[in-house]
Amino acid sequence: MRCKSRPAEDQPSMQSLISQVRNEIARALVIAIGEDARGVDPLVKPATDAKFGDYQCNVAMSLGKTLGRKPRDVAQAVVDGLGDSTLFEAPEIAGPGFINLRLRTERLSTSLEEVPSIADVESDRLGISLVTGEERRRVIVDYSSPNVAKEMHVGHLRSTVIGDVIARVIAFQGHEVIRQNHLGDWGTQFGMVILALWHLCMRKHQGESVEDFQGVTAKLTDPTLDAEARLSLLKQRARIHQDNLNRDPTGDVEFHPYLTALEPSFETLLPLYRYVSAIEKAAKGLSDEALLIHNSETGQSQHLSELSRYVAAMLQGKTDRSNEQERAAWFKAKEATLVVCSGIYRQLGVLLEDGDICGESFYQPLLHEIEVNGERLPGVVDEVKLILAPPGKEADGMRAVCREDQGAICVFLEKPDGTPCFKGPEGDALPMLIEKSDGASLYATTDIAGILYRVAHATENPVQLHIPRLREQLATLGGGLGADRVIYVVGAPQKLHFQMLFPTAHATGWTRKGDRSVQLEHVAFGSVLGEDRKMLKTRSGDSIKLKSLLDEAVDRARNLVGDMQKDPNRTTDLSPEEVENVANIVGIGAVKYADLCQNRNTDYVFSWDKMLAMQGNTAPYMLYAYARIRSIYRRGAESAPFDADVRNASLQLNEPAERDLALAVLRLPDTIDAVGEQLMPNYLCDYLYGLAGKFMVFYENCSVLKAPDAATYASRMRLCDLTARALRIGLSLLGIRTLEKM
């Protein structure tokens, strides 16, 4: 409920500690040095060691240099400028010119006392203020990106989990967040799914079951199979394909009626898709007449390994065939996949919903199209060609030039002196291809169109487009999202792609929004490795399915809880329902936390034992810390109620453990801001681990329920409550629910 009598600035809010310190120092700097010092970065950091205080200011060393004064003298001048601060104790100058700052303990207690007592657990933000006005941005977070007709595997885990944290953190700061799931639902994918469905339809003529297709797939992917046997198998499959095609060359007799009635399930679609994929991979590069499939209807022949690409091109309007049924079937296949993905998102506890799906196919209207009469309807590539026509446009310190090369439409990125920014293996310039020589679109084409859609806005960013059709198509998509920041959570191997994509996008000028530029950021991450330090695979060499990974995590957590329950020393006992809940939250939380607590840039080694350990920087440890606090709370409520005396208690931070814990709680907003800027979820994990550690020390040294007096009891109870809330908020930003008991 809004409280209209109180102006916004008087709302109790937990202000960023470090910015308060910075402001004080900045003010002192102007007093000490004069107006020249206005705007100088005060170089305030958390102290490297508790004995140096809480924060340190390193500005004297750098300023001493530029001013030609002794750093210690500059430090003294800054300290004099601070005067009697209400924020710090008397600062100390140390070493070459460090200014050590220790916050007044009263300041810590009053800051925490201002935090409103909790009203609604779900919307609790510990009084941390929201960004408003100019500061508030519209941010798109593009993550997860599964593919149609494929199962999600561990490779999707990191994008999904990291992207979700980024979306949550930025939304918590108060920005407008648009989550987008860039589903792989176009291009070759499309062709492969339709081919799979075609096999599913025609298999009856050979009397083959889905299992038979699986058998062929297994043989083709068997590394021990010799080349001759593989070729012979491929020839046999090619013959079957040819027979089936001859039976129904237009698709009108059998295939289209089949598609119209189709209700595909993911379980039947998947093996057929794998079959198509295995056939094409095995046949690639083999030149043999017997691997050519001839279509009597079109008079054309296609190599076995090129079939899906041909089908995809055909269905994308490159031929004059009607393809309504295929598109409808494609849509159904997509739906079947999404049901499975949604299940995983629910189990994983991520925010992505069906409404966040904005896959590759969504941007197709912005791409060029070939009409039935062969006329080219221009699209985004034509627009780029116009804007970046030689001599091109400057952006990010390079020059982007769009021109045709070897029949393909390319964007070349060059340094100011004309040398290429990117090179291929022969040392020749490596362009970004945005249209293939056969006129088809690529990954980069969709991404360029995606940027246009995400960045343009009818009123906020009215991008001027030269191609009237592109303008119209954009309008049919609503005119664009008008983003201020677009974040791509995509694996590190695609770094080169984004290094070419972003400067190209900036060169078009679309990303200039008002007086600033839209931020395009690639949040790269390393691979998940097995204990053998190679990409995590099953023993048979397949990538591990996300679903089975999550199920195993819950199973392992359940066993762990079961073992703990048998311990006679334990004071808590859990009902079967509670055990199941603990197993779910601990198991899934462990998988997510293990991923998030690692610096995302590096590969990480997946280890069940480490992620489920109770000690160290793990989800179980963090959840245990929270459960311990809640246990105190429950017991306290029995004997000494958590009433107004506690909610309004003044905080007494006399013990070092109490003060350390209070300071840690107050650092939450700084941590959230750091994650929002640098997009590093492990900073938040580090913070929470530190906070939990501080609580453990407090727990061992400062008894709450047996506090020496009522005032200390109330103060410690309140500190426990604040700590629990900080942990709960932090974990919820990581997408991990907390447990009252475990």
Place this chain on the structure above:
RNA sequence: GCGCCCGUAGCUCAGUUGGAUAGAGCAACGGUUUCCUAAACCGUAGGUCGCAGGUUCGAAUCCUGCCGGGCGCGCCA
């Protein structure tokens, strides 16, 4: 060949963008329970931050060159 990322304790990893004596967890050794959850806590030991130069008051961090590992490099996504 070129580009990107990485190399930190026996192992797995932090290190908030240049700060003081480089930190955790595991493994090893020692201690803590009539006391709010011992799934915990405290302590000890363990380092030429791959190597060699350079930049400066100050480098794990920035620059150069090597060595070792991973990934990427035109019509796939």
